[in-house]
Each structure stands twice: as C-alpha cells, then as structure tokens.
Amino acid sequence: MRALDLTMALVLGGLFATGVLLMLQRSLTRVLLGFILLGHGTNLLLLTTGGADPLPQAMALTAIVITFGVTTFLLALAYRSWRLSGHDEVRDDVEDRRIGTVRERADDEPALGVEEDAG
Template sequence: MTSADVGPPLALVLAVGVLVACGVTLLLERSLTRILLGVILLGNGVNLLILLGGRPGAAPVVGTAPTAAMSDALPQAMVLTAIVITFGLTAFLLAVSYRSWYLTGDDEVPDDIEDRQIVRQAERNEVATADLGGEGPDGDPEQVDPGPARRRRAGDADGPR
C-alpha cells in the first residue's frame, strides 16, 4: 500500500465530526450568542472537511516539484473564500445579537405569534383555518401578541430608546 492510498488521519476526521456536530447543536438553540458560536464551529468544521478532500503533496508552485507531486490548490482557494464568507456572516450575526440585547435586554429569539397558535391548535387537534382578512390590524387575532412582556435592562423604566 502506498502513501497515496492512505486517507486522512483519523484525528482530523473526528475533529470534523465534533466541530460539525457541536455547530449544528448550537445552531438549534434559541440564544443568538449560541447560534453565532454554532455558525463559527460549523464553518471551521466544513473548512477542515474541504481541506481533507484535497490531495496532499508539495506546494503548488510551478518549478518546485513535479506536477504529480503537487497538492491540489482548489480546496485551499475554496477554504480561503469560505473563511471570508464565514467572517462576514459572523459579523452580521454579532450585530444582530448585539442589537437584540440592546433592545430587549437578552438575545433569545422569541416565538412567533403563528408558532404559538399552531402549538395551541395541535394540542386541541384543530385544523388551521384560512385567514380571510378584512379585520384590520387591531381586530386580527393573528397580529396580537398574547405572550409575556420581554424583560428590560436595569434602569430602563420607559423601555428602549
């Protein structure tokens, strides 16, 4: 068996699995901070997976080694692009998380009004009815939030500015 037949090291494959699994688990949380950490972990796991898909070898610089012995430059370029995209998405989610914390005092994603209605209907085994409209914004029960009020930061008696 030659070195070309050997796959990636088991430790790197396990690292990809752990990073992706932890990232997906954190993405399913309700806190925007945990979602942000999940995006970062998932991005790093996928980047490592892309790198593992490439051919190992010498540096892909013309004249330094035979062409057959050079590593594949495409996965490296894809990972560089993915790093930039992940950084941009991380910056956006960080801004959204900070804005949510600034306005509401926490960064938890609230339930939608429609989600609560669907849960209540499912508990009663009711079939959802069509919204025929025409009630106006104050008379439409789908637009009224029956949930508890969000907590405010200490010192904000009149709410966010």
C-alpha cells in the first residue's frame, strides 16, 4: 500500500467519522456541519476511487449539487429555528415521549390469555 493511499484512507475515515458524530448531536448547526463533512468525504471518495474515469467525476459533480441543495435547506431550518426560539437545539417531541411511556407500561403487563401458574 502506498503512502498516499494510506493517507487518503485516514482522511476519508476521519471525515466520515466526524460527520457521523456531528450528525448525532441535537444542535442543527452541528447536524449541518456533519452533513457538509459527509458530503466532502463522499466527493473525495468518488474522486479518489475513480481516477481519470469520467463517470465517477460526473457522480461527484452530481453529489456536489445535491449536497449544496440539502445544505441550503438545513441552513434555512437552523436559521428559522434560531429566529423562532432563540436556539437551534432540537427538543424531544411530547407525543413521542407519550408513546414511549405507553409501550413501557405495556411491556410490564402480562400478555392477554397467558395465565401464570399458581403453584
């Protein structure tokens, strides 16, 4: 393995790992940065593996356009959240919490039609 291949593999791994880590955060700004890092990592992967072949270059160009559109949308969502609530942190949905507590209570109850042995 050449030194350039190893370096590129480490850079790609770092971009993907950092992007995924940032996308798991609750702040929309961090999610946006994570998505940008994943987009850059994908483009670099396509260009690295493709070499001089025009098909991976066309796929990378398409990925750049798609990443730009989704980044613009996420930036608009983060800005709107900041303007409405003063922060960009995503809170839990009250309905999701209610459904989760109903499921926990249902798991604790015995199933219908199953009788426990009395002795």
